[in-house]
Amino acid sequence: MINPMKFVLLTAILTLASSAYALDGQIGIHDPSTVIQCDGKFYVFGTGGGGLISDDGWTWRGGAVRPGGGVAPDVIHIGDRYIVAYAGTGVHTMWTKTLDTNSPDFGFKDDTVVATSDLDCNAIDPAFLLDPGDGKLWMSYGSYIGFIRLVQLDPKTGKRVDPNGTPYNIAVNCEASAMMFHDGWYYLLATHGSCCRGSDSGYNIRVGRATAVTGPFLDNMGVDMIEGGGKLFVGSNGRDIGPGHFGLLDLGDGVQKFSCHYEADLDRGGASVLDLRPVLWKDGWPEAGENMKGGTYEIQSVRTGTSLELAVEGVPVGGRRPLRGGGGGFGGRRGGPGAGVAAGETNAAGGQIAVGEPGGTNAAGGRGVRRGGGGGMFAGQGGVIPPQDVAQVSTNWPAGNVDLRLANYLCQAQQKWAITAVTNSGGYPGSPYFKITIAGTDRALAVSEDAELVALPAFSGGPEQLWRIEQLTDGTWRIMPKSVPNSKDALALSAIGSSFATLGKFDPTSDMQRWLIRAP
Amino acid sequence: MNTLRAILLQASSVLAATVLFGIAAPPGASAQSYGSTLTQPASPTKAPGPDGFLQRWIILDPIHVNGVTQNAVQAAVKTNYFPGQFTVIPRDGDKVTVGDVELIWHAVDTKNYNVNLYHLVHALNKPFTNVLFWAVTIVNCPEEMRDVRLAIGSNDASVWWVNGQEVIGIYGDRQTVIDDGVSKKLTLNKGPNVIRCAVHNQGGATDFCARFLDAQNKPVKNLSLSLGDIGK
Numbered sequence: 211m212i213n214p215m216k217f218v219l220l221t222a223i224l225t226l227a228s229s230a231y232a233l234d235g236q237i238g239i240h241d242p243s244t245v246i247q248c249d250g251k252f253y254v255f256g257t258g259g260g261g262l263i264s265d266d267g268w269t270w271r272g273g274a275v276r277p278g279g280g281v282a283p284d285v286i287h288i289g290d291r292y293i294v295a296y297a298g299t300g301v302h303t304m305w306t307k308t309l310d311t312n313s314p315d316f317g318f319k320d321d322t323v324v325a326t327s328d329l330d331c332n333a334i335d336p337a338f339l340l341d342p343g344d345g346k347l348w349m350s351y352g353s354y355i356g357f358i359r360l361v362q363l364d365p366k367t368g369k370r371v372d373p374n375g376t377p378y379n380i381a382v383n384c385e386a387s388a389m390m391f392h393d394g395w396y397y398l399l400a401t402h403g404s405c406c407r408g409s410d411s412g413y414n415i416r417v418g419r420a421t422a423v424t425g426p427f428l429d430n431m432g433v434d435m436i437e438g439g440g441k442l443f444v445g446s447n448g449r450d451i452g453p454g455h456f457g458l459l460d461l462g463d464g465v466q467k468f469s470c471h472y473e474a475d476l477d478r479g480g481a482s483v484l485d486l487r488p489v490l491w492k493d494g495w496p497e498a499g500e501n502m503k504g505g506t507y508e509i510q511s512v513r514t515g516t517s518l519e520l521a522v523e524g525v526p527v528g529g530r531r532p533l534r535g536g537g538g539g540f541g542g543r544r545g546g547p548g549a550g551v552a553a554g555e556t557n558a559a560g561g562q563i564a565v566g567e568p569g570g571t572n573a574a575g576g577r578g579v580r581r582g583g584g585g586g587m588f589a590g591q592g593g594v595i596p597p598q599d600v601a602q603v604s605t606n607w608p609a610g611n612v613d614l615r616l617a618n619y620l621c622q623a624q625q626k627w628a629i630t631a632v633t634n635s636g637g638y639p640g641s642p643y644f645k646i647t648i649a650g651t652d653r654a655l656a657v658s659e660d661a662e663l664v665a666l667p668a669f670s671g672g673p674e675q676l677w678r679i680e681q682l683t684d685g686t687w688r689i690m691p692k693s694v695p696n697s698k699d700a701l702a703l704s705a706i707g708s709s710f711a712t713l714g715k716f717d718p719t720s721d722m723q724r725w726l727i728r729a730p
Numbered sequence: 731m732n733t734l735r736a737i738l739l740q741a742s743s744v745l746a747a748t749v750l751f752g753i754a755a756p757p758g759a760s761a762q763s764y765g766s767t768l769t770q771p772a773s774p775t776k777a778p779g780p781d782g783f784l785q786r787w788i789i790l791d792p793i794h795v796n797g798v799t800q801n802a803v804q805a806a807v808k809t810n811y812f813p814g815q816f817t818v819i820p821r822d823g824d825k826v827t828v829g830d831v832e833l834i835w836h837a838v839d840t841k842n843y844n845v846n847l848y849h850l851v852h853a854l855n856k857p858f859t860n861v862l863f864w865a866v867t868i869v870n871c872p873e874e875m876r877d878v879r880l881a882i883g884s885n886d887a888s889v890w891w892v893n894g895q896e897v898i899g900i901y902g903d904r905q906t907v908i909d910d911g912v913s914k915k916l917t918l919n920k921g922p923n924v925i926r927c928a929v930h931n932q933g934g935a936t937d938f939c940a941r942f943l944d945a946q947n948k949p950v951k952n953l954s955l956s957l958g959d960i961g962k
Contacts, residue, residue: 523800523901615911662914706947707881707912709900 241282244457268637297334303368330356411452411473416440444498464718600650765849782949792861821958
């Protein structure tokens with residue numbers, strides 16, 4: 211298949227306001243390179259020359275400079291050089307010591323053709339892989355005409371190690387290839403489907419893996435990518451149509467993200483835009499994760515299985531039911547099951563002993579449960595128990611600061627957190643900062659002066675009240691404050707013991723800082 | 731101990747409870763031991779256990795209270811039961827009067843990570859349902875220790891003070907779990923530090939455990955424990 215519009219240069223940089231939680235600022239781009247960091251800034255290059263810059267990975271602007279024009283570049287940082295490849299007449303490479311155009315070290319050198327087209331390969335869409343095992347530099351390239359090919363480059367110059375050597379053919383019926391190494395496997399990610407047709411573009415990224423850098427790259431069903439195989443990594447989802455051009459952004463500590471463009475962002479008029487999303491790993495295969503979306507959630511510790519809550523007295527959902535009297539008292543001996551407990555006490559099942567005769571049905575007309583032989587304390591109260599009214603139960607909460615802790619999740623108001631993006635407060639690769647408040651209130655999770663957690667009565671926008679929420683490669687989440695008072699340390703929400711939470715240095719080998727963010 | 735299990739236990743005979751909990755000593759046993767796990771201290775000081783647990787305490791006979799929820803327990807521990815409730819450093823055999831009942835402090839060393847209060851009250855023939863235990867120990871530090879945390883577990887609820895400051899509370903019908911509750915960072919003084927707790931039991935088994943964790947969440951072991959040798 212040929213994508214004739216592939217060669218149409220996309221010269222306009224779109225200035226778009228974010229409507230959801232995709233990236234912010236000027237994010238119009240097509241065929242983006244790998245996102246790379248240089249002197250604390252993020253850079254990405256696209257088709258047509260130039261590229262985008264971001265201070266935080268969230269808000270982007272134009273201004274990156276890449277000479278040569280052409281399409282679909284890639285960039286890699288090796289030693290003191292940034293090597294850039296792009297497709298003009300064949301694939302070119304060149305290098306510069308910095309991507310910062312204000313630096314005297316900026317300036318691309320040694321523009322060299324390293325791969326050319328022939329009947330069996332359209333030499334476009336280059337992508338680098340630096341083998342972490344032996345330090346060899348590889349470049350894959352190609353499109354729908356013929357094969358995806360692989361050649362070895364000199365990591366110092368970006369030139370071919372063997373200019374007259376025969377490239378390896380590694381895949382077919384795809385384009386925009388990229389490679390990465392993970393846990394002993396080489397992964398080839400390539401874009402299938404059609405590009406450049408707006409919301410009718412079928413772009414999707416697929417993956418195969420091999421034990422050798424040269425392949426064969428088999429998908430999850432054992433189909434070789436050189437015969438068209440490929441396990442889906444990411445396809446169209448929601449209002450983001452046609453993801454293509456994978457690029458790995460490894461932030462360390464077990465946080466991996468990937469860049470891509472969507473052929474059409476329906477919230478941005480169907481423009482082609484950049485995005486950054488988490489990479490997940492499941493059973494040896496990468497999958498596209500999701501950036502945090504706003505909503506109301508339970509925040510559960512992976513370490514403990516207990517959930518973050520305000521340290522206030524909880525009220526059982528549905529209220530405390532009256533109990534049969536009998537027994538109890540100081541030193542008293544109670545009867546066995548069925549004898550009842552003192553009024554106001556709970557039973558072992560987490561509920562209370564119900565009043566009423568066993569064997570009946572509920573009278574509320576709701577989705578009650580016909581009482582079987584058990585009945586009694588297990589029969590419920592009949593009807594649908596409505597969600598807890600936070601306005602009602604919070605009247606008994608302290609008015610000022612409240613401590614945090616972890617507890618068994620019981621669907622109570624002090625355990626439900628609203629996660630909301632905060633505009634104009636910056637962000638991090640893929641997402642803006644969020645505020646985390648008790649749903650239905652303005653009580654905000656924050657960091658105290660002594661670097662402990664506290665819930666403030668109201669959100670006021672301070673950096674100690676803003677949270678970076680990122681999906682880790684296992685699908686769990688890391689939650690970090692934007693800043694910690696009186697500290698320069700990057701700390702993360704951390705379970706300590708079974709029932710308390712604090713802040714701690716993120717340890718990728720531990721469950722202490724891993725959280726499940728789930729619908730309540 | 732959760733209540734349903736407590737009901738089941740309490741419906742059983744003392745013999746059944748003895749089987750379930752492995753209680754060796756019947757009521758009226760020697761004051762030198764309380765069940766199979768607690769003994770009267772035989773040395774002036776004691777090192778923490780291998781995992782840093784504080785294994786020497788002096789414990790007051792139980793006081794009747796009601797309610798295991800956060801608000802109920804907080805109200806219970808803030809009730810003034812006897813003079814010097816938050817300051818006294820008792821000695822073994824000291825007595826206080828709560829209401830019209832005379833209660834006795836009992837010094838114990840535990841063989842385990844936890845202090846089995848059920849063993850204690852069973853040996854003393856005291857109640858264990860809807861009761862509050864006050865307990866004190868002295869932690870002696872060779873140097874000031876910053877950014878340590880008190881890590882506790884209890885069956886059921888408990889509230890803890892370090893040198894007079896309330897530092898942690900856990901509430902509700904719960905079982906003892908090591909490091910269930912962990913305080914915010916605190917500083918232990920060089921020399922003696924008074925650790926005080928109040929453990930509420932709603933019914934059934936009851937125990938607690940405590941240790942200090944350092945800034946790396948490792949148990950603090952370079953401590954010694956003593957009782958009643960200061961403050962009197």
